[in-house]
Amino acid sequence: MNAVSELRVMAYTADGLVNVNPAHVEALRLLGADGRGEVLVAADDERLLGTVMFEPWSPESEIARNADEAEMRAFAVSPGARGLGVGRALVNALVDRAREEGVSRLLVSALPEMVAAQYVYRARGFRRAPDRDLSPLPDVELLTYELVVKD
Template sequence: MNAVSELRVMAYTADGLLDANPAYVEALRLLGTDGRGEILVAADEEQRLLGTIMFEPWSPESEIARNADEAEIRAFAVAPEARGRGVGRDLVNALVERAREEGVTRLLLSTLPEMVSAQYVYRARGFERVPERDWTPMPDVNLLAYELVVKD
C-alpha cells in the first residue's frame, strides 16, 4: 500500500492538485486502507508502479453515490512519466469492468476542474457530467461530478 500511497501523492503534487488543500495528502494516502474500496494498479514489466485507481462500492460514507447500485471512482493517479501511454485508459476500463462484475449500474466520480487530463480519459470512456452532484467539501474546493451508466 505504501507504494500506491506515494504514487498518488506524487502524481497529485506534480499537477499542483494539493495546493488548495494540502491536508488532503493524508486522506489520499489512506484511501482504501479501511477495507471499503478495492485498489487497482498498473505496473510495467519490471513491476514499477505506473498508476492506480480505486473502486469504492456505495456505503453510508460515500461522497456522491446515493444507493447500493452505485459506486465511486476514487484516487485516480498516473505517474507523470507514464502519462500518454494508455495507463489511465486501461485503469478506468478495468474499473468499469469491475463495476459491471459487481452489478453496479452507475459509476460516479468527483474531480477538480483543473484535472483536465483525467476528465479527458473519463469522457473518452463515456462518462458524462452530472452537475446536480457537484459539491464543495471545503471553501475554494469545488468538485465536478461525472457518471457512467454501466451496461451489461
C-alpha cells in the same frame, strides 16, 4: 499499500493539485487502507505506473447515493507513464469491475484543474452530472461525472 499511496501523492503533487487542499495528501495516503473499496494498479516489470480505487456505495459515500452505484476514487498515473494509455486501461478495468459487481452507475469527482483525468473520463463515456457536484471545503469545487454501466 505504501507504494500506491506515494504514487498518488506524487501524481497529485506533480499536477499542483495538493496546493488546492494540502490536507488532502493524508486522505490520498489512507484511502483504501480501511478495507473499504478495492485498489487497482497498473505496473510494468519495474515500477508502479498508476492506480485507481473502486468503492461500492456505503453510508459514508461522497457521491454515490444507493447500493446500485459506486465511486471511482484516487485516480493517479505516474507523470513518467502519462500518454501511454495507463489511465485509459485503469478506467476500463474499473468499469469492468463495476459491471462484475452489478453496479448500474459509476461516479467520479474531479477538481476543475484535473483536465487530463476529465479527458479520460469523457473518452470512456462519462458525462457531467452537475446535480452531484460537491464543495467539500470553502473555495474547493468538485465536478462530478457519471457513467451508466447497465440499465
